[in-house]
Amino acid sequence: MDARISPAESQAVASQMDYFRSRLGAHQTLEWLRRKKEGGRKVIGLMSWGVPAEIVLASGGVPVRLSGIWQDPGESRCKLPRDVCPLAASCFSEAEPLVREGLLAAVVLPGTCDWKRKLPDMLSASKILTLESPSSGSLTFIDADLKRFAREVSLITDLPVVTKNLRRASEKMARAREAYKALQLLRQRRKCALSGVDALVVEQTFLRDDLSRWTEHCSRLVRALEEKLSSRDDKPAGRLRPRILLIGSPVTWKQGNPVHLIEEAGGNVVCEDFHSHLSLLYPVEAFPAGAGAGDASLASRWTRASFYSLTAEADESFLFHAIDDFGGEGVIGHVYRTCARVQMSLPGVLRRTRDRGIPSLILETQGDPNEADRLRARIEPFVEMLLSRRRNGA
Amino acid sequence: MSIVVGVDVGSTNAKLVLMEDSRTLAAEVRPTGANCRGAASALLAAALQSSRRERSEIGCVVSTGYGRRLVDFADDIVSEILANARGALWLHKGDRRIQTVIDVGGQDSKVISVDRFGRVSDFAMNDKCAAGTGRFLEVACRILEIDLDTLGELSLQSRKRVEISSVCAVFAETEIVSLVSHGENIEDIAAGLHRSIAHRVAGLVATVGLQEAVFFDGGPALNRGLIKAFEEELGVSLLVPTAPQIVKAIGAALVASDSLSKKRPRPKTEAGPV
Numbered sequence: 001m002d003a004r005i006s007p008a009e010s011q012a013v014a015s016q017m018d019y020f021r022s023r024l025g026a027h028q029t030l031e032w033l034r035r036k037k038e039g040g041r042k043v044i045g046l047m048s049w050g051v052p053a054e055i056v057l058a059s060g061g062v063p064v065r066l067s068g069i070w071q072d073p074g075e076s077r078c079k080l081p082r083d084v085c086p087l088a089a090s091c092f093s094e095a096e097p098l099v100r101e102g103l104l105a106a107v108v109l110p111g112t113c114d115w116k117r118k119l120p121d122m123l124s125a126s127k128i129l130t131l132e133s134p135s136s137g138s139l140t141f142i143d144a145d146l147k148r149f150a151r152e153v154s155l156i157t158d159l160p161v162v163t164k165n166l167r168r169a170s171e172k173m174a175r176a177r178e179a180y181k182a183l184q185l186l187r188q189r190r191k192c193a194l195s196g197v198d199a200l201v202v203e204q205t206f207l208r209d210d211l212s213r214w215t216e217h218c219s220r221l222v223r224a225l226e227e228k229l230s231s232r233d234d235k236p237a238g239r240l241r242p243r244i245l246l247i248g249s250p251v252t253w254k255q256g257n258p259v260h261l262i263e264e265a266g267g268n269v270v271c272e273d274f275h276s277h278l279s280l281l282y283p284v285e286a287f288p289a290g291a292g293a294g295d296a297s298l299a300s301r302w303t304r305a306s307f308y309s310l311t312a313e314a315d316e317s318f319l320f321h322a323i324d325d326f327g328g329e330g331v332i333g334h335v336y337r338t339c340a341r342v343q344m345s346l347p348g349v350l351r352r353t354r355d356r357g358i359p360s361l362i363l364e365t366q367g368d369p370n371e372a373d374r375l376r377a378r379i380e381p382f383v384e385m386l387l388s389r390r391r392n393g394a
Numbered sequence: 395m396s397i398v399v400g401v402d403v404g405s406t407n408a409k410l411v412l413m414e415d416s417r418t419l420a421a422e423v424r425p426t427g428a429n430c431r432g433a434a435s436a437l438l439a440a441a442l443q444s445s446r447r448e449r450s451e452i453g454c455v456v457s458t459g460y461g462r463r464l465v466d467f468a469d470d471i472v473s474e475i476l477a478n479a480r481g482a483l484w485l486h487k488g489d490r491r492i493q494t495v496i497d498v499g500g501q502d503s504k505v506i507s508v509d510r511f512g513r514v515s516d517f518a519m520n521d522k523c524a525a526g527t528g529r530f531l532e533v534a535c536r537i538l539e540i541d542l543d544t545l546g547e548l549s550l551q552s553r554k555r556v557e558i559s560s561v562c563a564v565f566a567e568t569e570i571v572s573l574v575s576h577g578e579n580i581e582d583i584a585a586g587l588h589r590s591i592a593h594r595v596a597g598l599v600a601t602v603g604l605q606e607a608v609f610f611d612g613g614p615a616l617n618r619g620l621i622k623a624f625e626e627e628l629g630v631s632l633l634v635p636t637a638p639q640i641v642k643a644i645g646a647a648l649v650a651s652d653s654l655s656k657k658r659p660r661p662k663t664e665a666g667p668v
Contacts, residue, residue: 354516377474377502380473381475382517384476385475385513385517
C-alpha cells in the first residue's frame, strides 16, 4: 500500500505544501529571526502552543514557537539529564541555536508541565518570562497573570500593550486560527483530503514565520484542497485508509514517529491533539468576556493549553466530539514513559472509547527513532484490525 | 509450486513451517541470533532437506515476527497478531470456540481477542519492559543457575508461596538474588516467577476482556509451571498446542496459502476450522 496520502497529484496543493515544508528547517527560522533582529524587533520564544502570542505581537515583539516536535531530541541528549522528557529535549534542541546566537530577547516558559519550569537552568538563556499554569478555578489569577505578562513583555520591547494594538494583534491571530480551523474541518470529510504527516507539517510551522504569510499560505492550501476535493477526476488515494485519531504526548523526531508509522502501515491520521488543537474546534467556554488582559479568547486558549486545567471529563468530551466529527475508526494514544500525567489519564480515556465500540491502542515510547520496529509491531496489526472491521461493516 | 512457507523471525527464536494442502511438511526452530537473514535461510534449507522437497516447489513465502522485513526470500509480510490468531484458530480443532489468544514471546507478550468470525477484534501488547516475557525467565534462570527447560517442572514442586513483586525485569533480578540469599527454595522462587508473569499478562487480558476458550502459545507455553500459573491467575483452563512456538509460523503459512489460492484458478488449500 502506498505509504503517502499526500495529494501530490494536485499541483496547487503541492506548491502550498512546499512552503510549509520549507519552513521546517532550523536554518530558515534562523534567517527569518536574524532579519527581524536587524530590523530592531525583539524576538520572544514561546515554549507552548497556547501562550497568548497576541500580547507579544501587540507589544511589537516577534513571537517564535520553540515548542516544536520537529527537532531530533537526540541532538541535545548529551547536554540534558538522562531521563528528560523527549519533548523537552526537542524544545531544547530548537531553542539552543537561537540562544547561542543571541537572537532571543526572552523565552516564555509556561508552567504547563513540570520540565518547563526547569528549562531555564538547562538553557542558560536570556531573560526568562514565566506564565503560571492556568486553572479553570482561578479566573482572577489568570487575568492578573496575563496582565503581569503583558507588562513584562512591554519592558522588553519598549512598547506598551495598549487596547488598540491588542485588538489588532488578536484579529491577526484570529485570522490565523480561522485558516487553521478551516484546514481541520476539511480533514473531517470522509474523502481523505490531507495526510496526517502533511497536517503535522502545517501545524508545526505555526509561528515559525511571519504570521500573515503563514495565514495566507494556510488559506491557499485550504482553497487548493477544496478545489481538489470538488474536482470530478480526483482519485482519493486515502479513502480506504482507516481514519485514526492520535492523542496524548506530542510525538517527536523526524522519521519513525507514530504519525509516519501509522500512515506507512496504511492508516490515515485524521486528527491529532498533541498541542490542544481541538480547542480550535471545541473552544472552552469557561471564561467570561473580559477575563485575561481584556480578551476572553486569550484566557480561554491559555487554559486549554494546560494539561492541568481541564477535568478528565472535559478531555473525554473533546475526544468523543472529535471521534464523531472526524469519523474516527480508531484512537491511538501516545505516551512518553516520562510523562506521568498522560500515563495516568490515557488508559482510562481509551478504555471508555473502547466501551463506545471504538478500538484503541496505547503506544508507550521514549522518543527514540530506534523504537520504530517495536511501534510497527503494534501499529500494523491495529490498522489491519480496523480494515477488517470496516470490511465487515463493524 | 504448491508448497507454502511461513517464517516467524522472533527476538529469541526463528521458526519456519512448510505446508502443502493444509498439511505440515516440516517445522524448524532455531535461535535467531544476530543474523536474522541467515537464521531464516538456514531454517528453509533444513526444512527442505527434512521434507525432501525442492526450493522450486515453493509457491509463496510469508514472514512475520520482529525480523519479518529481513527475510529476503519472503513474498509478503504479515503482522504477528494476525498470524497468531490465524494459526491458533486453524490449529484448534475442538468444539470450544477460541475467543482469546495469549502469546508470550521472547520480548513481548500479547493478548488477542477473536470475534465469532475468527477475526482479530482487539489486542493488547505489553510495554517495552521485559517483565512478563520469556526474556524475564531466561534472566531468572541465569541467576538461579538452572536450565530454562527445567524451570517449569521445578516450579510444580513448590510448597511455599514466594512473591516476586517487581514490575521491572532488572529490579526483579535483584529481588531474585535477595530471595536466594535469604535461603528460599529454587522451586518456590520459580513458581513465584511464573505467578509474576501471569499477573502481568492478566493485566493485558483485562484490557481486551477475557472470553473462553483461551488459547496459549509462544515458546514459554512449553513451560508447564507457567501454564499452571496462568490458569490459576485467570481462573480458566487453557488450550495449549503441542508445538506452541510455531503457531505464528503456521499462521503466516496459511496467509501464504491464501495468496497462492488467489493466484490460481482453483483453490487447493482447504480452509482451517476458522
